[in-house]
Amino acid sequence: MAQFYHSLSGRGSFYDSRGLIFFHLFILLSMRHLILIAMAFLIYGTATAQETRKIPSANIKGLDGKTFDTADFNNDGNPIVISFWATWCAPCKRELNNIAELYDDWQEDTGVKLIAISIDDSRSRSRVLPFVNGAAWDYEVYIDENQDFKRLMGVNNVPHTFLIDGEGNVVWQHNNYADGDEYELFEMITKHAN
Numbered sequence: 001m002a003q004f005y006h007s008l009s010g011r012g013s014f015y016d017s018r019g020l021i022f023f024h025l026f027i028l029l030s031m032r033h034l035i036l037i038a039m040a041f042l043i044y045g046t047a048t049a050q051e052t053r054k055i056p057s058a059n060i061k062g063l064d065g066k067t068f069d070t071a072d073f074n075n076d077g078n079p080i081v082i083s084f085w086a087t088w089c090a091p092c093k094r095e096l097n098n099i100a101e102l103y104d105d106w107q108e109d110t111g112v113k114l115i116a117i118s119i120d121d122s123r124s125r126s127r128v129l130p131f132v133n134g135a136a137w138d139y140e141v142y143i144d145e146n147q148d149f150k151r152l153m154g155v156n157n158v159p160h161t162f163l164i165d166g167e168g169n170v171v172w173q174h175n176n177y178a179d180g181d182e183y184e185l186f187e188m189i190t191k192h193a194n
Helices: 002-009 013-050 090-110 125-135 148-152 181-192
Strands: 059-062 067-069 080-085 113-118 140-143 160-164 170-175
Touching (some): 090 113, 090 125, 090 181, 160 181, 170 181
Parallel strands (some): 080 113, 113 140
Antiparallel strands (some): 059 067, 059 140, 080 160
């Protein structure tokens, strides 16, 4: 290192030691900047993780054809499960059917409300009502025909399930479905129930 500074200065040991001092000072300042940058990322990451996400406002349709604003979802301070599904999605139907078998107990224990949001488009929308009637779900069911709500919630594929706490904050989400996932969902519901 000293040879490097000696070759730059060409003047001898005074410049070598001064060069080394500047080099060490540069390294210390660089380290300080790196530490500050790392701290900024940690603070920003913590702040981002603590931010709450509310249910966005989008117009969807009920099975009766009436328009409903998703920002108006409410369950009197109890948790809400929002499940995005489609009639052509076998895992979606399996998840909602498996939850249906447990739903009465879930409601009794936690007061949870499940809202099923179909993303069937205009080509398959006509299959939603007959399917829901045949399944005899005790859920609120809406159709997000233009998929505006789906986009606002960041859903890429279905099934995609969200848990909303009693204050309207998204506190948990799960993508896809495997048999037994409903028990993990119920565990999260009980954690966020009043």
